[in-house]
Amino acid sequence: MNAEKLELFEVFIRSKRGLDHKHAGSLHAEDHEQALEYARDCYTRRSEGVSIWVVKSKDICASQEDDAESFYDPNDDKPYRHATYYVLPDPVNNM
Amino acid sequence: MTENIKNATLEYATCLGDDALVLGHRISEWVSYGPFLEEDIAYSNVALDYIGRARLYYGYAAELANDGRSEDDFAYLRSDRDYRNLLLMEMPRGDFAYSQVRQLFADVYATLMLSQSVKSADTTLAAIAAKGIKETKYHLRRSRDWVLRLGDGTEESHQRTQRAVDQLWGYTHELFDMNSSEQYLADHGIGVDVSTLQAPWHQMVSDILTTATLKVPDSSWAVRGGRTGYHTENLGHLLTQMQIVHRSYPGCQW
Numbered sequence: 367m368n369a370e371k372l373e374l375f376e377v378f379i380r381s382k383r384g385l386d387h388k389h390a391g392s393l394h395a396e397d398h399e400q401a402l403e404y405a406r407d408c409y410t411r412r413s414e415g416v417s418i419w420v421v422k423s424k425d426i427c428a429s430q431e432d433d434a435e436s437f438y439d440p441n442d443d444k445p446y447r448h449a450t451y452y453v454l455p456d457p458v459n460n461m
Numbered sequence: 462m463t464e465n466i467k468n469a470t471l472e473y474a475t476c477l478g479d480d481a482l483v484l485g486h487r488i489s490e491w492v493s494y495g496p497f498l499e500e501d502i503a504y505s506n507v508a509l510d511y512i513g514r515a516r517l518y519y520g521y522a523a524e525l526a527n528d529g530r531s532e533d534d535f536a537y538l539r540s541d542r543d544y545r546n547l548l549l550m551e552m553p554r555g556d557f558a559y560s561q562v563r564q565l566f567a568d569v570y571a572t573l574m575l576s577q578s579v580k581s582a583d584t585t586l587a588a589i590a591a592k593g594i595k596e597t598k599y600h601l602r603r604s605r606d607w608v609l610r611l612g613d614g615t616e617e618s619h620q621r622t623q624r625a626v627d628q629l630w631g632y633t634h635e636l637f638d639m640n641s642s643e644q645y646l647a648d649h650g651i652g653v654d655v656s657t658l659q660a661p662w663h664q665m666v667s668d669i670l671t672t673a674t675l676k677v678p679d680s681s682w683a684v685r686g687g688r689t690g691y692h693t694e695n696l697g698h699l700l701t702q703m704q705i706v707h708r709s710y711p712g713c714q715w
Contacts, residue, residue, distance in 0.1 A: 399606070408502050408503070411502075411506060
């Protein structure tokens with residue numbers, strides 16, 4: 367057991383049945399089992415959750431800041447992808 | 462409730478409160494000294510569970526005594542000879558392996574004891590046990606996990622864990638002793654007959670130790686005395702630290 371060899375895990379907590387798991391934070395642990403226990407002890411001690419997911423941080427593939435231009439900018443000039451772009455006929459009050 | 466049963470139950474609740482408080486205090490000695498932050502928080506949670514359990518038992522003892530004493534009087538104004546905790550609970554913090562082995566011994570014991578205590582004819586004792594068993598199942602999951610990791614870990618962790626097992630083993634025999642008062646309560650369906658727990662305890666602990674590549678001691682060397690107030694020198698040191706504020710400033714509120 368060597369504290370330097372611990373792995374980093376991301377913790378996701380579901381606060382109530384029916385809601386999504388939300389990212390709560392991260393922690394160090396030796397393996398998944400221990401990560402789940404520490405997630406319970408570090409992130410649900412004030413009754414924040416009914417379900418926990420843990421995943422190794424290194425297993426998350428994240429988008430890169432450098433890609434922002436090519437990822438997101440091309441969508442800025444495509445307002446027709448929003449429902450609000452369309453004029454609704456009068457009989458339709460709400461959509 | 463007859464006077465005899467009331468007195469025996471008062472004594473019994475005090476014993477169980479002492480076990481919980483003394484072990485809870487020992488675990489709290491790890492606060493800010495844990496091997497890493499996550500474990501520090503996790504083990505502190507366990508300490509809080511035990512101290513909470515002590516409050517419930519002392520609160521019930523105070524209610525039965527009905528002599529103006531509160532849970533604080535039970536915790537802070539009795540000296541070592543008045544304490545009735547099992548010796549295992551007062552053994553020093555030791556290294557991390559030592560604490561986790563003691564924890565495993567205590568958690569397996571608590572699991573077996575509380576599973577019986579939930580059926581107590583005394584509804585208060587049954588309710589305290591029902592709350593405690595949920596906490597204890599989690600404590601056992603942790604201590605079992607640690608003993609497996611440390612026992613089957615590095616050469617160093619294996620040696621330290623085996624040493625802890627060998628050093629603490631002699632203090633486990635007393636867990637299953639019954640005095641006449643405890644027997645009286647067990648006969649009335651109020652207390653747990655802990656003598657029946659020795660075989661399942663031994664089985665559960667042996668399975669875990671063996672899986673952890675540790676040797677189960679076969680020595681019959683046994684130390685006894687906690688339930689009669691004959692303690693090791695460790696308890697006095699623990700109490701001086703735990704009680705100093707309350708005794709220096711009696712009745713202080715903040």
